[in-house]
Amino acid sequence: VPLRIAPVLCSAAQLVERTLYVHLHPGLNLGSGSQPRPVFIPPGVDLSTLITRLYSNAADICGHLDIRVLLTNVRNQSAAGNGTTTSNCPFPSPQSLSHSPDVVLTDFPLQDPTQSHQVTQCLQKYAGSCYVCSPTLPSVLLHPQIMKLLEKEKGLQHPKEKGVPLETYSDVVVGGTFDRLHGAHKTLLNISCLLANRRFIIGVCDQAMLKKKVLKELIEPYSLRVQRLREFLQDIKPSLQVEIVPLNDPFGVSVVDPELQCIVVSEETRKGGEAVNKKRIENGLPVLVLHEIQLLKDAHHTDTEEEKISSSSLRSRLLGTLLTPPKDTSHLPLVPYVIGLTGGSGSGKSSITRQLEALGAVRIDCDKLGHEVYQPGTAAYHRVLEEFGLDILNEDKRINRRTLGKRVFGDKERLKALTDIVWPEIALLVKKAISQAGEEGKHVCVVDAAVLLEAGWTDMVHEVWVTIIPEEEAVSRITERDGVTADDALRRLHSQWSNTKQVEHANVVLSTLWEPEVTKKQVLKAWNLLQKRIQQKQETH
Numbered sequence: 001v002p003l004r005i006a007p008v009l010c011s012a013a014q015l016v017e018r019t020l021y022v023h024l025h026p027g028l029n030l031g032s033g034s035q036p037r038p039v040f041i042p043p044g045v046d047l048s049t050l051i052t053r054l055y056s057n058a059a060d061i062c063g064h065l066d067i068r069v070l071l072t073n074v075r076n077q078s079a080a081g082n083g084t085t086t087s088n089c090p091f092p093s094p095q096s097l098s099h100s101p102d103v104v105l106t107d108f109p110l111q112d113p114t115q116s117h118q119v120t121q122c123l124q125k126y127a128g129s130c131y132v133c134s135p136t137l138p139s140v141l142l143h144p145q146i147m148k149l150l151e152k153e154k155g156l157q158h159p160k161e162k163g164v165p166l167e168t169y170s171d172v173v174v175g176g177t178f179d180r181l182h183g184a185h186k187t188l189l190n191i192s193c194l195l196a197n198r199r200f201i202i203g204v205c206d207q208a209m210l211k212k213k214v215l216k217e218l219i220e221p222y223s224l225r226v227q228r229l230r231e232f233l234q235d236i237k238p239s240l241q242v243e244i245v246p247l248n249d250p251f252g253v254s255v256v257d258p259e260l261q262c263i264v265v266s267e268e269t270r271k272g273g274e275a276v277n278k279k280r281i282e283n284g285l286p287v288l289v290l291h292e293i294q295l296l297k298d299a300h301h302t303d304t305e306e307e308k309i310s311s312s313s314l315r316s317r318l319l320g321t322l323l324t325p326p327k328d329t330s331h332l333p334l335v336p337y338v339i340g341l342t343g344g345s346g347s348g349k350s351s352i353t354r355q356l357e358a359l360g361a362v363r364i365d366c367d368k369l370g371h372e373v374y375q376p377g378t379a380a381y382h383r384v385l386e387e388f389g390l391d392i393l394n395e396d397k398r399i400n401r402r403t404l405g406k407r408v409f410g411d412k413e414r415l416k417a418l419t420d421i422v423w424p425e426i427a428l429l430v431k432k433a434i435s436q437a438g439e440e441g442k443h444v445c446v447v448d449a450a451v452l453l454e455a456g457w458t459d460m461v462h463e464v465w466v467t468i469i470p471e472e473e474a475v476s477r478i479t480e481r482d483g484v485t486a487d488d489a490l491r492r493l494h495s496q497w498s499n500t501k502q503v504e505h506a507n508v509v510l511s512t513l514w515e516p517e518v519t520k521k522q523v524l525k526a527w528n529l530l531q532k533r534i535q536q537k538q539e540t541h
């Protein structure tokens, strides 16, 4: 079977767009003339290896597919008698899957081509007896090249693990973030389901546990992660009692639940599992069996990413891509296409804008335009003086922005009083700059505006791009760059929307947290994808 996984996945991936359910039935014979029935298969060590290889191969070959290995027909013989189920048929009635199948595929090899009709008929019926699907479900025989592999397999020695039973447990626990459910998560979940006969508890990291995570703003909301887990587990082993609980410290229920027998860990989290057992002993509870699974390698990882398949690598790959489609901007002219670039103080907007400028965009610097509106003699100048008093003036009668900054940052009301005066003036200057760029035949403008979202300027732009860095990093950059204290920097940052809130409104997210080269790559990626979008938009227009 291991040899067959890659070609089967390859040929299946040519037909499947979204979800590929994998139902295992060793020795299924579709060509004997009699209708085969689903049978129970025992949870052996070889099955657990197979599942790991399947997800690992899938990550390399067809990473875009949502693979789910179904385990309804996998049952421990001893569990059969313990009252969980007494039927000898794994499917007393067809199981309903969260994505109803459109086609059933098999790697059953034809002995001769005339068998084809009978085999596909048999397969259709077989699928219908296991899962709820259309009575006219198309059935397809995969890849004839598998025959060659079968020949090769005949010459292979049986692996040592063949037939070795897997120790199973009534109650199993795992913990994790489970952000953007990927192959490594699914391996962990599938193997945990193989090991668990009755109850499966999953601790899912909640806010307190996410603080230190890379690009935590891009982590899916807790409710979505839980919903994805539930759907996956309901598909792969509906008989299990699944309990999903928030994890707000590294231990959660694992150190207090007396019924638990086993915790599933990876090489990386083994130490965490040992710490759980230490706590359990302290709490007078029996220790858990640590079942360690292999970490899947990420064949596509870059130099700056981890070798294992990881959610943080997946998150960093999202940077520069379109996360949410732009909203309707039919009130704006198509050219120039306007990007509103925003992000907290110190998050690197200027360096990103400079790179976009080098790629051909026109830069509209709102901080600079903002300073223009304070010029003596302007309407805004007089209104600001009326509002804040003459003691914000320098000797030369110019407004001292530093002094004004100290008055407004950290005081919501005063800041609002200021921005109510200056934002409309700055907005006029921005609009003027955009139309001037259009007249000059420029295609893309970048409006670099620190508080674009707070000002509600999204109607002025086609897309919102947000740049984020962790708060500690922002504070260190601001104090170094602007010579202000850490408290002043924090006050300024807290006058702006949080990264998370900004990301919620972003079409594209960028981060300048790493080396300049990494940012450069991100910006180039974002720019190239943007060009494609603009082209598509112009074509459909």
Ligand SMILES: CC(=O)SCCNC(=O)CCNC(=O)[C@H](O)C(C)(C)COP(=O)(O)OP(=O)(O)OC[C@H]1O[C@@H](n2cnc3c(N)ncnc32)[C@H](O)[C@@H]1OP(=O)(O)O
Pocket: 343, 344, 345, 346, 347, 349, 366, 367, 370, 371, 401, 402, 404, 405, 408, 415, 418, 419, 422, 423, 426, 448, 449, 450, 451, 452, 455, 457, 492, 495, 496
């Ligand atoms: C909608 C927009 O984004 S327009 C551009 C931002 N400008 C405004 O909102 C106008 C109100 N602000 C101001 O006039 C000035 O910032 C002042 C007078 C308060 C301070 O002036 P200066 O000391 O010269 O500081 P400067 O204008 O360079 O801004 C310093 C930081 O404050 C932040 N900042 C500016 N305005 C605001 C604001 N309204 N709310 C929160 N933070 C702000 C900026 O992010 C900037 O940091 P960054 O360059 O790392 O992004």
